[in-house]
Amino acid sequence: MKVSRKIVKIENHHTYLDIETDAGKYRLILLNDDIVRIRCTFAAEFKPEASYALVLTAWQDHMDELLQGERKRVEAIAVAYQDCDTYILWAAKKLNIKIHKNPFAIEISDKNGNILHSDLQEKASVQDDLGRIYHYSCMDDDDYFYGFGEKAGVLNKKKRRMRMHNVDTLGYDSELTDPLYKHIPFYIKLNSKNNIASGLFYNNSYDSVFDMGCERSGYWNTYSYFCADGGELDVFFICGPKIKDVIKNYTDLTGKTILPAKYSLGYMGSTMYYTELDVSADKAILQFLDKCKEEEIPCDGFFLSSGYTAGADGKRYVFNWNYDRFTNPQGFVEEMKEKGAALAPNIKPGMLTTHPLYKEFAAAGAYIKDDSDEKPQTDRYWGGQASFVDFTNPKGRELWKKHLQEAIVSLGITSIWNDNNEYEMNDLASICHYEGLKENVSALRPLMPNLMAFMAKETVLETYPNIRPYIVSRAGFAGIQRYAQTWAGDNNTSWKSLKFNIPVILGMGLSGVANQGCDIGGFFGPAPEPELFVRWIQNGIFQPRFSIHSCNTDNTVTEPWMFPSYTKYIKAAIQLRYRLVPYLYSLLVEAATEGSPIMRPLIYEFQDDHNVLEESFDFMLGSSLLIANILDKGAKTRQVYLPAGAEWFDWYTKKRYEGGQIIEVEVSLGSIPMFIRSGAIIPMSEELTNIHKAVGETLHLLVEVSSEAEFSLYEDDGITNHYKHGDYLKTKVNINKSNGTKITFTPEGSFLTPVKVVQLDLICHDIAPIQIRLQDRKLSMFLNQREWQASTAGWYYDMEQKTAKIKYSNINATYTIHADFAVKDLISV
Known part of the structure; x- marks a missing residue:
């Protein structure tokens, strides 16, 4: 066992600090004012810089060329250190980094003396005899821990021990099962005493464990620890003080959420049942869309389960269309588009040894190899023995891209559903290409789904350069948000899943993955009972990914109208979802620019x-x-x-x-x-029935004006990449209380909005306005609601709702609504 106990040498290299201890070497880099990198190796030298996860660096990295379209290189901040006898002080703009000499430990505090992170002295960093690395951190009774990616149970993970390991957890218990599908070694610590948040990201993709105070020893102060099965200790400390700040800074480091096509916010139909029909699965899906229209349930797409790839032996063969079930895939895709629905086919990275394309991929060296680096490694998969495409190998990526383009994307499909991509491989000594560096799969397994999603995005963009890809992935590592929407896998159909999938999703949002959800109605188990189904829909409409998806174990299929006497509740909820699309789309853009959860x-x-x-x-x-x-x-x-x-x-x-x-x-x-919430600004559409085809000419804004607030309403064409060149409209809506009540609309961008009419609902709880002005023009006040509804401009006070309803023609320029709440003295008149 190797334990860093004392410093033996220090070298200042201007933009980084090298420290040698009696066991390990450390390199400290101040990436910017908010992020400190602490890198440790117990080997003779650091490994070459080679990260798929980072998009913000201050050093040359082996992946720079591959990630050149998304990586930003900055100059690390130079900090001179002070030797203070028993410790070294690295004093930065926001932080003081104290490095204790003997016993060795690193302590980070803010300029007010609040300790934000402290290594456990005498046990800060350890490598055991099996090559596992440990990082021990001091804990406080007032600490709360959030994030950790996709984890079951309640939001606060204090007193939890969690394993980081991608696994296919069919029918999991959303309160207790661990691990799940994602591997995101990042968490936020909030100290409730000083109310300061900070974060730690471990840039290590080996299987690992977080122990947040489960383990206890009377010889040490209370501690938490991170343990990885191999690799280096590469930890990024991330500043707050707000949780919002930590997430913004973390997503600066690992990437913001990709902005997909707008229709991804619509209801996406799905079920395994249809694609398992012996024939005419395509007709069943088209009939599903017709039934949605008949029931007045909006729908914008369909996730196509893998039954469409079934071979004559019934096994799944990716890129292989089953023509009994889908007689004309090209025509089917076109019919879907005519009905206002996108198709997102399921694809899997494991290729059975009986796959028609198996030999082609093997001959190209496109699979992960066995421990001799000679033959494709095979392992257990859905349907039998399979080999897994090596997405760290340019040959694997290019061949995958070729067949994805030919079989799927060339048909006009720009939505890809990556599934069963956890890379559950038992021989961890299998060899990955790793861009020529060669590495065991144990070091790279959770990164494969990220690279698979990266390839899906690239394939769509190379085929249709101006169309926004919509990629969905079940598994992933830190940074998966750069490429894909995710969902919480094959949940169990139960009231518990409905409840505990909420903190699973919230934890992902606190881990940088803003665009995700779960299978609504439950995936695995018998059909949900009517009440559970209604409640799940009512919850699911607020998830960024809204899809009813099932593989029921009682020979049924979960559909919105499955319980006719309850369909009215389902319809009302889904229609509410569509009313909120302008708000949700603006939040999705905020996630793409700021990293904020939805x-x-x-x-x-x-x-x-x-x-x-x-x-x-x-x-x-x-x-x-x-x-x-x-x-x-x-x-x-x-x-x-x-x-x-x-x-x-x-x-x-x-x-x-x-x-x-x-x-x-x-x-x-x-x-x-x-x-x-007071100060709320919520844009809505009352007309939206299909995001692909419907044009909302009336913008409905719900505004509460008791406090100052700001919101950015975002619009663009929802499908192309024109927005990257300024063809968008971002309207900043401000509530100002400094001189009366004013709501100011400030547009930015060149997109021509289809909105012709604005309806502004002003919640005025204490007093009705006496006058409403649009700029300097007084708007007519109506006492009769029907007359107001028939008018083109004016306002009406709804006494029951205590809301002033204001209507006017949209203005494509900066303008202000003035609401006068002075009391009119009717007696003295």
């Missing part, structure tokens, strides 16, 4: 309210809407905690509540408890 735990928005430190099931949709779904069978009431620091308004009645209290509301089967 579904946000309450602690993300209300870090000052310690009552939400462990809230796992209620969440914010963006910054303006609190969602408190019904998650328990037979519920008649729902208790909701409304965070302090805001006032809250019931979505339906506009009843006002003070923050910082628990309320109880009555609920029915049609209820979705939703609360509008």
Whole structure:
């Protein structure tokens, strides 16, 4: 065992600091004012820099050419160190980095003296006799831990031990199963005493474990640790002080969420049932779309399960169309488009040894090799023995791209569903090409799904350079958000899954993956009972990925209309989803630029309210809407905690509540408890029935004006890459209270919006406006609601909703709405 106990040598190289201890070598780099890299090896020298995960670097990296379109190179910040006898001080702009000499340990604090991270002295970094590396960190009783990627259970992971390992967890328990499909070794620590958040990202893709205080020894202070099966200790400390800051900085490091086509926010149909029909699976899917239209349920696409690739032996062969089930794939894709639906076919990276293309890939050296680096490694897979495409090999990538283009993308398909891509390989000594560096698969396994998604994106863009790819991936490592939307795999059909999939999704959002969701209605198990199905739809409409997907074990198929007497609730919920698309799309753009989650735990928005430190099931949709779904069978009431620091308004009645209290509301089967935050700005569309084809000419804005706020409403054509060249419209909406109540609209960009009419709903709880002006023009006030509805401009006060409803023709320039709330003295007149 090797333990770094004391410093024996220090070298300052201007933009980095090298430290040699009696066991390991360390290199400290201040990447920018918010990110400190601490790299450690117990070998004689550091390995070559070669990371697929990082998009922000300050050094030459072996992957620079491959990732040149997304990687940013910066100059590391030069910091002179001070020798303070027992420790070395590296004083940066925001941080003080104290490196203790003997016993060796690194401590990071802010300029106010708050300790943000501290190694466990005498046990900071360790390599055991099996080659595993450990990093021990001091813990405080007031620490809370969030993130860790896709993890079951409640949001706060304190007192948890979690394994990082991609695995196909069919029918998992969303409260207890560990691990799941994703491997994201990143977490956020929030100290509730000083209210400061910070993050640690371990750039190591070996299987690993996080122990967040489960292990205890009386010889040491309370600690957590990270343990990886191999590689180097390459840890990035990331500043806050807000959780929002940590996530922004982390996604600067590993990448922002890719902006997919807008239709990805629509309802995406899916089921394994249709593609397992002996014949005419294509007709079943087209009939599904017709039924959606008949039931007035919007639908924008269909995830095509892998049954479309079934060979004569019934096994899945990627890139192989089954012509009994799909007689004319090209014509089928075109019919889907005519009906306003995109097709996202399922593809898998494991190729059975009986696959018609197996020998071609083997001859090209495109598979991961056995431990002799000579033959393709085979392993257990769905259907039998298979070899796995090596996406770290240019030959594997190019051959995959060739067949993906020929079999799928050339048909006009720009949506790709990457599935069964966990790379569950038992012989971890198998060899990957690794861009010529050669490395065991144990070091690279979770990176394969990232590179698979990267190839899907590249294939679509090379074929259709101006079309935005929509890629979905089940597995992934840190940075998967750069290429794909994800989902939480093959969940179990149960009330528990409905409930605990929420913190699974929220944890992913806190791990940089803003665009994700779960299979609505449950994937594995019998068909959901009607009440569970309704409640799951009512929750699923707020997830960025909204898809009802099933592989029911009772010979049924989960469809929106499966329980006719309940269809009205399903339809109402999905139609609400489509009303919120302008808001959701703006949030998706925020994720793509800032890294912000779309579904946000309450602690993300209300870090000052310690009552939400462990809230796992209620969440914010963006910054303006609190969602408190019904998650328990037979519920008649729902208790909701409304965070302090805001006032809250019931979505339906506009009843006002003070923050910082628990309320109880009555609920029915049609209820979705939703609360509008003071200062909310929520853009909606009342006309949207299909994102592909419908044009929303009326923009409906719901605004609460009791506090100052800002929101950026984003529009573009939703499908092309023109937005990258300025063809977008970002309208900044500001509520200003400095001199009366003003709502200012400031547009940026060249996109010509289809919006012709704006309807502005102003929640005015205490007093109705006396006058509404558009710029300097007084708008007509109507006492009769029908007259207002028939008018082209004016306003009306809805007494029951305590809302001023304002209507006017859209203005493609900066303008302001003035609301005058002075009290009119009718007596003295």
